[in-house]
Amino acid sequence: xxxxxxxxxxxxxxxxxxxxxxxxxxxxxxxxxxxxxxxxxxxxxxxxxxxxxxxxxxxxxxxxxxxxxxxxxxxxxxxxxxxxxxxxxxxxxxxxxxxxxxxxxxxxxxxxxxxxxxxxxxxxxxxxxxxxxxxxxxxxxxxxxxxxxxxxxxxxxxxxxxxxxxxxxxxxxxxxxxxxxxxxxxxxxxxxxxxxxxxxxxxxxxxxxxxxxxxxxxxxxxxxxxxxxxxxxxxxxxxxxxxxxxxxxxxxxxxxxxxxxxxxxxxxxxxxxxxxxxxxxxxxxxxxxxxxxxxxxxxxxxxxxxxxxxxxxxxxxxxxxxxxxxxxxxxxxxxxxxxxxxxxxxxxxxxxxxxxxxxxxxxxxxxxxxxxxxxxxxxx
Amino acid sequence: xxxxxxxxxxxxxxxxxxxxxxxxxxxxxxxxxxxxxxxxxxxxxxxxxxxxxxxxxxxxxxxxxxxxxxxxxxxxxxxxxxxxxxxxxxxxxxxxxxxxxxxxxxxxxxxxxxxxxxxxxxxxxxxxxxxxxxxxxxxxxxxxxxxxxxxxxxx
Amino acid sequence: xxxxxxxxxxxxxxxxxxxxxxxxxxxxxxxxxxxxxxxxxxxxxxxxxxxxxxxxxxxxxxxxxxxxxxxxxxxxxxxxxxxxxxxxxxxxxxxxxxxxxxxxxxxxxxxxxxxxxxxxxxxxxxxxxxxxxxxxxxxxxxxxxxxxxxxxxxxxxxxxxxxxxxxxxxxxxxxxxxxxxxxxxxxxxxxxxxxxxxxxxxxxxxxxxxxxxxxxxxxxxxxxxxxxxxxxxxxxxxxxxxxxxxxxxxxxxxxxxxxxxxxxxxxxxxxxxxxxxxxxxx
Numbered sequence: 001x002x003x004x005x006x007x008x009x010x011x012x013x014x015x016x017x018x019x020x021x022x023x024x025x026x027x028x029x030x031x032x033x034x035x036x037x038x039x040x041x042x043x044x045x046x047x048x049x050x051x052x053x054x055x056x057x058x059x060x061x062x063x064x065x066x067x068x069x070x071x072x073x074x075x076x077x078x079x080x081x082x083x084x085x086x087x088x089x090x091x092x093x094x095x096x097x098x099x100x101x102x103x104x105x106x107x108x109x110x111x112x113x114x115x116x117x118x119x120x121x122x123x124x125x126x127x128x129x130x131x132x133x134x135x136x137x138x139x140x141x142x143x144x145x146x147x148x149x150x151x152x153x154x155x156x157x158x159x160x161x162x163x164x165x166x167x168x169x170x171x172x173x174x175x176x177x178x179x180x181x182x183x184x185x186x187x188x189x190x191x192x193x194x195x196x197x198x199x200x201x202x203x204x205x206x207x208x209x210x211x212x213x214x215x216x217x218x219x220x221x222x223x224x225x226x227x228x229x230x231x232x233x234x235x236x237x238x239x240x241x242x243x244x245x246x247x248x249x250x251x252x253x254x255x256x257x258x259x260x261x262x263x264x265x266x267x268x269x270x271x272x273x274x275x276x277x278x279x280x281x282x283x284x285x286x287x288x289x290x291x292x293x294x295x296x297x298x299x300x301x302x303x304x305x306x307x308x309x310x311x312x313x314x315x316x317x318x319x320x321x322x323x324x325x326x327x328x329x330x331x332x333x334x335x336x337x338x339x340x341x342x343x344x345x346x347x348x349x350x351x352x353x354x355x356x357x358x359x360x361x362x363x364x365x366x367x368x369x370x371x372x373x374x375x376x377x378x379x380x
Numbered sequence: 381x382x383x384x385x386x387x388x389x390x391x392x393x394x395x396x397x398x399x400x401x402x403x404x405x406x407x408x409x410x411x412x413x414x415x416x417x418x419x420x421x422x423x424x425x426x427x428x429x430x431x432x433x434x435x436x437x438x439x440x441x442x443x444x445x446x447x448x449x450x451x452x453x454x455x456x457x458x459x460x461x462x463x464x465x466x467x468x469x470x471x472x473x474x475x476x477x478x479x480x481x482x483x484x485x486x487x488x489x490x491x492x493x494x495x496x497x498x499x500x501x502x503x504x505x506x507x508x509x510x511x512x513x514x515x516x517x518x519x520x521x522x523x524x525x526x527x528x529x530x531x532x533x534x535x
Numbered sequence: 536x537x538x539x540x541x542x543x544x545x546x547x548x549x550x551x552x553x554x555x556x557x558x559x560x561x562x563x564x565x566x567x568x569x570x571x572x573x574x575x576x577x578x579x580x581x582x583x584x585x586x587x588x589x590x591x592x593x594x595x596x597x598x599x600x601x602x603x604x605x606x607x608x609x610x611x612x613x614x615x616x617x618x619x620x621x622x623x624x625x626x627x628x629x630x631x632x633x634x635x636x637x638x639x640x641x642x643x644x645x646x647x648x649x650x651x652x653x654x655x656x657x658x659x660x661x662x663x664x665x666x667x668x669x670x671x672x673x674x675x676x677x678x679x680x681x682x683x684x685x686x687x688x689x690x691x692x693x694x695x696x697x698x699x700x701x702x703x704x705x706x707x708x709x710x711x712x713x714x715x716x717x718x719x720x721x722x723x724x725x726x727x728x729x730x731x732x733x734x735x736x737x738x739x740x741x742x743x744x745x746x747x748x749x750x751x752x753x754x755x756x757x758x759x760x761x762x763x764x765x766x767x768x769x770x771x772x773x774x775x776x777x778x779x780x781x782x783x784x785x786x787x788x789x790x791x792x793x794x795x796x797x798x799x800x801x802x803x804x805x806x807x808x809x810x811x812x813x814x815x816x817x
Contacts, residue, residue, distance in 0.1 A: 093547070093549045093550065094547065094549070094550045096593065096634070098593065102630065102631065102632060103553060103574065103632055104553040104574075104593060104632040104633075104634060105553070106550050106551060106552070106553065106634065108547050108550055135785065136785065139783075139784050139785075139798075140783070140784060140798060141548045141783035141784060141785065142548075143548070143785055144547055144548075254814045254817075255814070280785070280787060281786060281787035281788065282780070282781070282785065282786045282787070283780050283786065283788075284549070284596075284597070284780050284781070284786075286591070286594065286595065286596040286597065287594070288593070288594030288595075292593075292594055295593055295594040297549065299549070302780075302786070302787070302788070304787065308778075309778065309788060310777070310778055310788070311778050312776055312777060312778055313615075313617040313618060313621075317777065317778075317816060317817070318816050318817075319816060320816060322816075323815075323816035323817075327790075327817075331790065334793075335790070335792055335793035338793035339793055339795070437725075439720070439726065440726075441720060447719075448719055448720065449719070449720040450717055450718065450719060450720070451717065451718040451719070451720060451722055451726040452717065452726065453726050453727045454714075454724075454725045454726040454727060456725070456735075477720075479723065520727065520728040520730060520731060521728075523728055523730075523752065523753075523756060524716045524717075524728055526752060527689065527716070528658070528659070528749070528750035528752045528753050529658060529659035529660075529687075529688060529689040529693065529716070529749075529750065529753075530689050530693075
């Protein structure tokens with residue numbers, strides 16, 4: 001059988017795909033059900049996927065629900081993202097010791113970065129990975145750990161068949177259908193044709209792996225059903241962020257009274273920055289042992305919502321919650337474009353679901369747009 | 381030897397005054413020089429004189445217990461020294477000490493006040509100029525109050 | 536780049552290279568200058584005036600420190616002890632080693648300033664990052680018009696580099712004017728805000744480049760004073776400071792609007808920095 005660019009797999013075929021990746025030396029990371037949520041973690045095969053589980057999300061709300069159909073990818077995105085594996089929350093950068101005679105010796109980490117296969121990457125997250133690629137690999141300095149993990153990663157993307165109410169990838173032009181940046185993309189179908197996956201290769205390696213496990217070629221009907229699943233997901237989206245001209249809109253409204261309004265609700269807890277797949281702020285911890293002979297530097301995730309984030313001697317530049325929320329949102333939607341040429345937001349909706357007080361970035365953007373230029377809360 | 385009004389005409393404090401007004405003011409002024417260390421004003425003393433510094437430097441000082449005399453500002457060529465002549469009860473608020481040889485035009489405050497009362501237009505022109513100088517000094521002093529060089533976290 | 540210099544530049548952008556303290560001077564009650572040479576090789580990548588390095592004190596942490604002098608064989612850093620990391624750096628002695636990463640950031644526009652008058656305005660410790668610029672101006676004096684150095688500090692005991700100031704003032708081809716906010720009566724110089732020195736400084740606003748470093752409040756008022764005299768905003772340059780944890784544009788801390796101070800700064804032209812500073816808590 002010649003290698004088709006697209007194929008159809010059933011669940012056994014999907015398991016064979018995962019095994020093929022394991023045989024190629026990849027450790028598998030995929031969705032798992034844990035602690036009442038679907039989070040990405042290590043899996044060994046199809047048996048670890050959250051079969052039959054979906055989610056219901058809204059502002060400040062996330063619940064799992066049983067679908068009753070055994071779908072493996074019948075959920076949307078959860079509280080973590082692939083950045084946990086490409087840009088780990090804690091990473092030792094180097095160790096140092098005091099040598100004989102008082103000299104300092106710095107030793108980089110020599111362990112091999114992992115070869116990871118990401119199973120179930122949604123379109124929004126593919127865009128998020130591309131956004132972080134620009135931050136860590138396309139600037140004046142390259143992050144060697146990110147680059148190593150990223151170039152070794154194998155992406156098995158999934159086209160969403162449904163949308164959560166927090167999703168707004170359609171308005172951000174980042175989904176729901178995966179357009180590129182994957183090795184293999186799957187669309188799960190459960191209909192009279194059976195529970196199957198229409199698979200599409202997106203790279204040479206993807207095509208090779210697919211060829212090993214493909215069970216049959218995809219038919220016209222399969223393709224139509226796959227597209228219909230994406231259309232269904234798109235149609236379900238209720239939220240939207242009007243991103244047209246938003247860079248200039250926010251840049252021109254830095255003293256808008258809406259910032260005071262959101263500041264009254266925002267707890268500056270930083271949840272949004274933790275769950276956001278593009279947020280990349282980090283800090284470093286310089287640690288030493290008790291004797292003072294050995295030291296290490298560890299990079300950790302940080303959030304612009306902390307008071308310490310903007311601390312210079314004399315105090316923090318962004319002292320108020322108002323200033324910090326403004327920093328986060330204007331960076332995400334406006335100055336990110338100046339810095340990297342794209343928006344920092346991919347419409348995944350995680351910040352809306354995981355905000356304890358249900359602040360909704362689409363609503364905040366719309367409120368400012370509706371009252372563009374207002375400087376006083378009482379202005380008409 | 382230049383006349384007083386010739387000297388004043390070059391001074392930025394009286395920039396734009398008509399020749400007539402300059403002459404009126406000059407009538408209240410005399411050349412006065414001070415040796416290094418001489419006091420032009422003393423805190424608390426009756427002060428009826430204001431000075432336009434023509435050459436040299438004058439230090440405004442005040443005595444702070446345990447710290448000694450502190451210099452608050454130094455005034456230099458073409459600057460004005462003394463407001464107390466304008467505002468009752470006409471007592472100097474600071475000491476003013478000549479830092480080297482200082483040459484000034486010294487104006488009798490009572491004489492000047494009399495001429496301003498008689499000619500309100502002249503009074504208005506002078507007040508405008510003094511107000512501008514005071515505003516600038518106030519702004520500069522307020523910034524120094526912030527102690528921007530000294531402030532560190534926790535202090 | 537010579538092989539010896541390559542050994543100093545660590546391949547991982549976050550890994551420091553070891554340097555040795557060869558000289559230490561106390562400048563004021565809380566400020567020290569440390570002279571460093573690279574350990575294990577003799578030359579280094581040149582630091583342009585205005586650039587900075589991240590200095591690591593073993594086990595304590597890293598801080599962005601102004602370079603107050605640089606050559607291909609040494610670096611001098613002037614550090615104010617204001618927190619745990621800078622306190623640790625200031626506690627080091629001759630013979631101790633530090634980690635150094637750099638050079639980072641943008642430099643003073645000394646080449647672009649050739650042919651123009653130059654006004655250097657420093658406030659407090661701000662004279663440290665301007666010192667390499669002044670040294671460059673004086674070493675290449677014939678390329679510039681009138682050169683003025685205006686320096687304001689809190690008190691006479693807090694002025695940096697008084698011997699340098701005396702030496703510069705003793706030259707016939709540079710104007711040096713120093714003022715303090717308050718002084719004991721033995722002070723022979725000026726007392727008053729540094730902005731007061733601007734109307735008196737000799738420069739042609741139509742062809743002047745200005746470089747300012749000091750607390751943000753001071754830089755704002757000095758820039759305003761220069762603008763009042765007619766110096767265009769694009770020819771006024773300031774050095775901005777923000778929290779820095781990586782200096783390579785990845786940690787996100789130093790953002791000032793769309794700019795990363797570690798990469799797009801710390802030296803900014805006033806037509807860029809002014810509008811950014813106008814938004815409070817930016």
